[in-house]
Amino acid sequence: MPITVNGEQKDWREGLTLAELMEDLRFTFPLKIVAINGQGVPRDAYETTILRDGDQVQVIHMMSGG
Amino acid sequence: MIPVVIDGQSTEIAPGATILEAARSLGIEIPTLCHEDSLEPAGTCRICSVEITVDGRSRIVPACKYSLEEPARISTNSARAAHARDGILRNMLSRWPNVQVLRDLASRFGVEEPETKHPARNHNEHACILCGLCVRICGEGLWHHALAFHGKGSDRHVAMVTDDGASPCVGCGACAAVCPSGAITMLDDPNHPADGPRIRRAGMVITSEMLLLDKLQCRMREVGTGHLVEIMNDYDLLPVHNFRFGSHPDAEKIASHHFKARYFTQGVADGCGLGCDMACAKAVDDFVLKTGPDKGKSVIVDGPEYETLAGCGANLGNFDPECIIELNYYCDHYGIDTISFGTLTAFVMECFANGILDLERTGGLDLRFGNGQAALELLHQMARGEGFGLVAGQGTRRMKAIFAAEYGADPAFLQDIAMEAKGMEYSEYVTKESLAQQGGYGIALKGAQHDEAWLIFMDMVNKQIPTFEDKAEALHYFPMWRTWFGLNGLCKLPWNDVEPADNAQQAEPHKVPLHTQGYCDFFAGMTGKEVTPADLILQSERVYNFQRIFNLKMGFGRRKHDSIPYRSMGPVTQEEYLSRQDRYDSQLREELGLDTASMNLSEKRAALRKLREQRYESLLDAVYKRRGWTPDGVPTEETCRRLGIHKVEGLMDLIAPHQQK
Numbered sequence: 001m002p003i004t005v006n007g008e009q010k011d012w013r014e015g016l017t018l019a020e021l022m023e024d025l026r027f028t029f030p031l032k033i034v035a036i037n038g039q040g041v042p043r044d045a046y047e048t049t050i051l052r053d054g055d056q057v058q059v060i061h062m063m064s065g066g
Numbered sequence: 067m068i069p070v071v072i073d074g075q076s077t078e079i080a081p082g083a084t085i086l087e088a089a090r091s092l093g094i095e096i097p098t099l100c101h102e103d104s105l106e107p108a109g110t111c112r113i114c115s116v117e118i119t120v121d122g123r124s125r126i127v128p129a130c131k132y133s134l135e136e137p138a139r140i141s142t143n144s145a146r147a148a149h150a151r152d153g154i155l156r157n158m159l160s161r162w163p164n165v166q167v168l169r170d171l172a173s174r175f176g177v178e179e180p181e182t183k184h185p186a187r188n189h190n191e192h193a194c195i196l197c198g199l200c201v202r203i204c205g206e207g208l209w210h211h212a213l214a215f216h217g218k219g220s221d222r223h224v225a226m227v228t229d230d231g232a233s234p235c236v237g238c239g240a241c242a243a244v245c246p247s248g249a250i251t252m253l254d255d256p257n258h259p260a261d262g263p264r265i266r267r268a269g270m271v272i273t274s275e276m277l278l279l280d281k282l283q284c285r286m287r288e289v290g291t292g293h294l295v296e297i298m299n300d301y302d303l304l305p306v307h308n309f310r311f312g313s314h315p316d317a318e319k320i321a322s323h324h325f326k327a328r329y330f331t332q333g334v335a336d337g338c339g340l341g342c343d344m345a346c347a348k349a350v351d352d353f354v355l356k357t358g359p360d361k362g363k364s365v366i367v368d369g370p371e372y373e374t375l376a377g378c379g380a381n382l383g384n385f386d387p388e389c390i391i392e393l394n395y396y397c398d399h400y401g402i403d404t405i406s407f408g409t410l411t412a413f414v415m416e417c418f419a420n421g422i423l424d425l426e427r428t429g430g431l432d433l434r435f436g437n438g439q440a441a442l443e444l445l446h447q448m449a450r451g452e453g454f455g456l457v458a459g460q461g462t463r464r465m466k467a468i469f470a471a472e473y474g475a476d477p478a479f480l481q482d483i484a485m486e487a488k489g490m491e492y493s494e495y496v497t498k499e500s501l502a503q504q505g506g507y508g509i510a511l512k513g514a515q516h517d518e519a520w521l522i523f524m525d526m527v528n529k530q531i532p533t534f535e536d537k538a539e540a541l542h543y544f545p546m547w548r549t550w551f552g553l554n555g556l557c558k559l560p561w562n563d564v565e566p567a568d569n570a571q572q573a574e575p576h577k578v579p580l581h582t583q584g585y586c587d588f589f590a591g592m593t594g595k596e597v598t599p600a601d602l603i604l605q606s607e608r609v610y611n612f613q614r615i616f617n618l619k620m621g622f623g624r625r626k627h628d629s630i631p632y633r634s635m636g637p638v639t640q641e642e643y644l645s646r647q648d649r650y651d652s653q654l655r656e657e658l659g660l661d662t663a664s665m666n667l668s669e670k671r672a673a674l675r676k677l678r679e680q681r682y683e684s685l686l687d688a689v690y691k692r693r694g695w696t697p698d699g700v701p702t703e704e705t706c707r708r709l710g711i712h713k714v715e716g717l718m719d720l721i722a723p724h725q726q727k
């Protein structure tokens with residue numbers, strides 16, 4: 001079962017960290033909030049958070065812009 | 067992590083944290099007088115003295131400044147710590163016996179005023195206690211450098227810096243807000259607010275976020291809105307070659323770090339809004355112009371900001387930073403808006419690429435994508451009213467008519483690729499994958515501007531507003547909220563280009579509720595009238611609906627005027643479809659159940675276009691309904707009565723013929 005990010009299926013691989021996922025998706029905007037299966041992840045834990053198969057990831061980008 | 071023990075309580079802290087931060091995490095309160103979280107610690111007053119023991123050796127250090135790098139034991143109340151702290155306090159009391167913060171600390175620690183009187187004794191209850199906070203916030207914090215210490219010994223005091231009799235003070239009030247003794251008060255509040263301190267308190271929230279958080283968030287103080295170039299490129303939202311694409315491999319060449327390193331002057335207040343600590347208006351100093359009437363002159367260029375980098379840069383395929391800076395300078399010099407110039411020139415370049423224009427028609431200007439120098443020459447011609455500049459200078463809407471009538475171009479194709487709505491050129495975001503943002507541009511009263519609503523992340527990336535009703539709600543709330551800034555003469559950026567550290571934990575983080583409350587405080591502090599966030603929206607709604615009806619009076623303001631070019635909804639050309647084929651094919655499969663494998667490219671393009679155009683119409687239906695408008699986009703009589711604008715003379719007569727019976 002792949003993971004979902006904001007409701008869309010995305011590829012998953014063993015050992016994938018949250019930081020790597022953000023990089024794969026090019027989610028580079030700094031003002032964002034991430035939750036895995038409803039649980040918020042602090043910014044400094046992206047590197048050490050390992051995603052499990054089937055995880056539901058929510059990435060809320062705050063607005064900014066113009 | 068480093069283990070530390072403070073007053074017998076153990077904790078672990080990140081290396082480099084100060085003793086003050088570690089103590090706060092345990093709920094232990096250490097007194098401070100010269101400390102502000104948003105400033106580098108100075109360690110001036112020493113009231114925060116504590117005893118630290120590392121490797122069996124003890125000493126007294128200032129908690130606000132001392133960073134912990136190894137395991138330590140700390141006491142805030144040992145005999146030695148108390149002796150140091152109380153001695154300092156006694157000394158201060160002997161000099162400033164009536165200052166309230168000092169008296170509060172004396173009673174908290176049971177310290178008596180000493181018998182010996184300080185030679186420079188000052189009985190004023192708002193005496194300056196020389197903590198230096200005002201000097202530091204004004205200088206290193208806010209870059210105004212209006213205050214400094216003068217004199218020596220007991221004559222040492224804080225005073226305004228003046229340069230040729232003029233003070234660099236902008237009256238921001240930050241010094242008064244941080245002063246612990248009340249020595250600084252604002253005497254002259256030219257706008258005569260009902261409650262000045264309340265406004266300053268609300269302002270200080272933004273000030274300290276800017277000083278503390280901006281470097282971790284948008285870096286507005288370093289590069290301004292330019293940071294969006296790389297972000298928009300990463301999210302496929304940076305307009306490239308007249309909005310055909312959303313990213314380009316060369317975009318890195320105009321990324322904000324180059325501007326910070328090579329062009330933007332750092333560490334100066336910008337004077338954009340006096341006392342605005344966001345200071346995002348960056349400038350290039352000593353720029354030597356290579357073209358035009360000021361050729362060879364060294365000038366200051368105000369910018370470039372994101373819209374200029376995207377419009378005069380990526381959208382033209384021009385990734386030469388100095389050419390963009392020069393376009394920025396001459397647009398300002400001639401009084402031409404960089405967005406309109408960028409977008410209309412991108413249209414011209416696409417027409418050139420399609421053979422609608424050629425060297426003969428442009429008078430020799432080789433307006434290929436990527437030719438920034440030709441764009442500069444076009445700008446000079448527009449200003450002089452010469453050559454092809456005379457045509458382009460009329461704007462995108464008129465060019466469509468001219469190219470069809472005089473050059474035989476296909477009007478339908480021109481309509482699709484000319485990025486204007488209501489006659490105004492689009493600002494610089496690619497909206498193809500965000501229906502809500504298509505509405506944000508199309509329904510905006512003034513034309514194709516994103517300043518009523520910027521919903522791309524909420525809609526396209528976060529998928530927070532999936533239904534038409536969700537999108538309509540966002541297209542109600544945000545345009546009304548942003549209109550409110552205009553009504554009050556405020557800039558929108560401090561609302562959400564910096565956010566409170568705990569914004570994520572709020573109920574509706576995308577509205578930045580803590581800042582919204584700050585604006586309520588600002589309004590109440592200014593006028594004396596208490597308001598809620600809902601009241602602010604209502605204020606805007608009245609004006610917004612009135613403006614919509616004004617548009618109607620001027621021959622606009624109906625559904626047909628909210629239409630947008632197909633380029634902003636989807637791929638116009640084959641090349642555009644193919645560049646994001648997977649995305650478009652999967653939409654056809656998932657939303658229409660089509661078997662894309664058995665369809666040719668033109669069938670797929672036609673099916674996608676039909677779907678996207680229908681969705682835009684459904685969006686208009688939902689938004690008009692949410693706003694209390696008729697299906698033709700005219701406010702209903704009931705809406706006007708609810709908002710109280712029905713009393714405006716002639717207004718009800720104006721909308722009457724447009725009501726549905």
Ligand code: SF4
Nearest residue numbers: 204235236238239241
């Ligand atoms: S009001 Fe602002 S600019 Fe003026 S002295 Fe105080 S901090 Fe500096």
Ligand code: SF4
Nearest residue numbers: 194195197198200245
């Ligand atoms: S005026 Fe206030 S903030 Fe400035 S040094 Fe004196 S006590 Fe400190």
Ligand code: FES
Nearest residue numbers: 109111112114130
């Ligand atoms: S608060 Fe630490 S030295 Fe002043």
